[in-house]
Amino acid sequence: MKKINVVESVLKANDAVARENRRRLDSAGLIALNLMSAPGSGKTTLLEKTIAALGSDAVAVLVGDLQTTRDAERLGRMASQVTQINTGKGCHLTAPEVAAGLDSLDLTGLRYIFIENVGNMVCPAAFDLGEHRRVALLSVPEGDDKVAKYPTLFQAADAILLTKVDLIGVLDYNRARVCEDLGRINTRAPLLEISAKTGQGMDLWLAWLREQQASATRVGL
């Protein structure tokens, strides 16, 4: 019997590919944003509006879903480069899947890559994809208790988007509860209240994106 001491991160293979992805994105002068949320929180609609504002040639999207190319088809009408990643049974994207997605894109001339993760509030947070910023979305219809229920997603976020805020009045939503929970979990990330449908808050989101893009490419982060 022989005991071998190892002491290695189990996710080191993923993390090594994530670092390589980040290096590729840095040398192309891009910022990559990993969008994470539950299914149905409005990631695809937000991206449709975001691409329209930033310009279809400046943005590429990698879309993760278990099945179908529906999101890619929707976004393909807006952005010139969209790649669908079907994870099959995988409940989150991994760095090698993103690396393969990057292979399918022409990075020249791009300024933003949005990685739309598989809709899931738990697993995506554990996997570095090589992104520069993490964005967590929480839609009003999901309820005002989700920050406390799925804290790791929100803890790791660089920005938190409260989406579908046009429904706040209809659903008797307690916005203060979300802020109170974030007060214990993440006071660094800005909380942006958005409705992609009415356009409310889109200016704040776009300003945040442009600021991140400028600072990431300036310091090579």
Add this chain to the structure above:
Amino acid sequence: MHEMAIAASLVEHVLEVAQQNGAARVSAIELEIGALQLVVPEALELAFQAVTQGTLAEGATLKVTEIKAVAECRLCSTRFEAKIDDYLCPQCRQADVRLVAGNDILLKSITCEVQQSGHEKD
């Protein structure tokens, strides 16, 4: 939910190390799991059993130790134990932290039976 991906990655490492060491069978594995990883030990155990079937690690025991989460405040550098739903700095009352422990899954050791006839590699 992500236990299967973790088990698959774990077994890949274990088999790599086992083969490098000329192991005939892996009998035990020690793992440290950070409290913030949201890993359910029972789910990991099941996934581990499924992934190891027909490999050198089939039937190996999995010993899991949970590691407490330690956060460092980005504003005042205070270190404190974070909870999965609480990252509030006891000094400055802000929740703006860098995680310094408890956010990783580490393979610590592998115990294996070495082949009888073969020459043991170091």
